[in-house]
Amino acid sequence: MISASSNDANEFRVLVVDPFARAVYMREDRNEYRLIRVSVPTGSRPAQQLQKELREVWGLMVLVLDVMIPKDGDRPCAIVELLRRDAAEGIASIEPDQIPDDELSTQERTWLLSVLSGDPIHPIARIGWADDAVRWVETTTKSKVLSKTDIEQFNAGNGFSLLCFRMNDGATHWLKATGAPNTQERSVSLLLTRLCRDYVPEVVAERLEWNAWLMHSSGQSLSKLPQEAPEVKRTLQVAVKSLAGLQIRTVGAELDLLNAGAVDHRTHVLRNDAEALFTYIDEAMGYQTSTKVSPVRPKRLGELKNIFEDACDYLSELDIPDTILHGDLNVDNILFAGTHCVFIDWSEAYVGNPLVTYEHLLLLNQIEDPSLKASCNRHLRTTYLKAMSSICDFRVLEDALPFAPIIAAASTILGRKDWLQTRERSDPRKFPLVRAIARHLDRAAQAPSLLRALLV
Template sequence: MVLDVMIPKDSDRPCAIVELLQREIFEGLIGIKPGQIPKDELSPTERAWLLSVLGGETVHAITEIGWADEAVRWVETTTASKVSSKADVEQFNAGNGFSLLRFHINDGSTCWLKATGAPNTQERAMSVLLSRLCRDYVPEVVAQKPEWNAWLMHSSGQSLSELPREAPEVERMLQIAVESLAVLQIRTVGEELDLLNAGAVDHRTHVLRNDAEALFAYIDEAMGCQTSTKVSPLGPKRLGELKNIFEDACDYLSELDIPDTILQGDLNIDNILFAGTHCVFIDWSEAYVGNPLVTLEHLLLLNQIEDPSQKASYNRHLRNTYLTAMSSICDARVLQDALPFAPLIAAASTILGRKDWLQTRELSDPRRFPLVRAIARHMDRAAQAPSLLRALLV
């Protein structure tokens, strides 16, 4: 069991502390004391870190020696069932207060234990709230352990590494996802304050408009750092025009008075489980509140059908399916009027993300600039769409 992972400043290599749960499966290993580890095997920081863990002086409870046994006991007490074997426990994440484990139960079922550290500490509260509001469309939280910032979930569906390649099957699965997304979002209407209090980031349209100045200054900085000559950067003049269009789009959408809902800010195929007739949406570390069409646009990006006309036809059908499903909370004609603005707003939402860079000013990280430039060019194309320009002229 990996207890913790770090990359010390005085070393360029990651270092992990691992607890051996079943010694008998590793014949030939010989135990040594920490003082016997050669000096060149560990940096001073790594050695101090190892000694602190062995001495029980850890920052996170889930990095303590013996935590795996405690986790097994908690799962068994909570489920009133026996874990099949510690050897069958699967670990998918670890380090800095994070851990993701899958337990196989003797009755054939499975459950997941997830613990999160900074900056995702809010995910537990969000998962618990959504489990109450959106049963069947998010993982069911059956227990939580605040001292670990952990929660226990039942398995919810089948994970896909990628969508099928056959076009009709792609449309069928995306239609299930679109219908499920609508149901999930409808159940969060009127729950905006609870969602925000649980840690969701505020991406409501009027808030996005207020962020426009900082957003486009950020994009301008990213464009100014471009070194590639394959495509020209968007200059200050065009970014100023884009900012005006974005602000007008936000004003237009605000007048439509579409109910705000939960948004999945990290929507990818790995975060959608298929459970037969519906989908389950997982991993709510990037939970936002805003215009529901934002997540619809992100979902449609999963449509990677190569034929352009076929892809466009499927997307029109999927949008109509979504509008029909959402008509119980908003006139479908109002949503139809909002559709031309959705790609522009969804792209801005992606760049803003948690908006932590607005507070910390850690926005000059060059590793993120290529992504910001790519999304900004998507915004530029979206702003040139005839349907959007026509809507703004009305």
């Protein structure tokens, strides 16, 4: 029983560890031992897919402890802990030294032995961690987990984990742990739950040695937005009102957010990053091989840099209060809780002009009819500006709107800005997205409203 492979999938080799015997479960094929293979679709969550397929195809109830994915994505490997010792047809329990040489590299073998010996790199990759997590959740919530084998896992590996616990009192709780480079998400999440309780998941406890925190379930996720224009308008109206409510509550907390680990995207800081930003865009354009779309030429990039710097200067003069920004605002990170939204996943938390995230939220409006889309955006703009007028004059916010698209595009490319000093700067896999956003920035710079505002 081998999962079907696909060109749009990665085949994971899976080390199923028996926590009691410290042995490894492998396929027995004509007197040969082979690791179980699971095909994980590209773009999906590996831990979720591994847990699901091992249960449905092999009848194995597991929790993923750690994953090792090479830089080139070739031959990824996962270590999973068996939660229930059920015999599966075609599966044999063997000692680690019986694993064939061609199934594991030397590095992977060392990695496996460190987990089996109880000395993994990350504490949440330790065998038995699932039992510790269950005890912590039950002690904190004063309720019982329905079953350890019912725990749903959505992320794992390199110090990360995301688990969903369903309790016998009907409640649902989420445990999230993060490793580098997202270690700051715990402190940011704790601060936001104090500042903006209605608009972010409520953190009920934290576990420092795991860099983990426990949250109440806060709403329903939409796999995608509705298709019809009226429903899109109603849904996004709730989102923009909630975004304003969230941002208003963070006014005055900029330094606290920065100290917690949010990245500084205040307008004057982005302006200081202009030279590095447009140099990087020029590098990305230099790697373009496709002739379908013309690259943005160096001369035009120089013009865009000047426009961007002028836009930053004008926006700074308007003196709009800085707030929290969500650097990864997509449908999956917005939960709907009746009359308001809850914003999750704060690994990309920034501080800057609030219109940046508002502009990113508008990108979720995918209404095909241009007139209906424009009408929806006008409605969302009025809704958002009215809500934000409690912290800034409505007319000032209106004056700032023409600058928002170009600033938002730059914010997206800069992100955490850590790539500027690391080898990620030259990672060619990032260049196509950078080029696409740069073209969006170019179009934004040609908007008549921006040119009028800049008096170009």
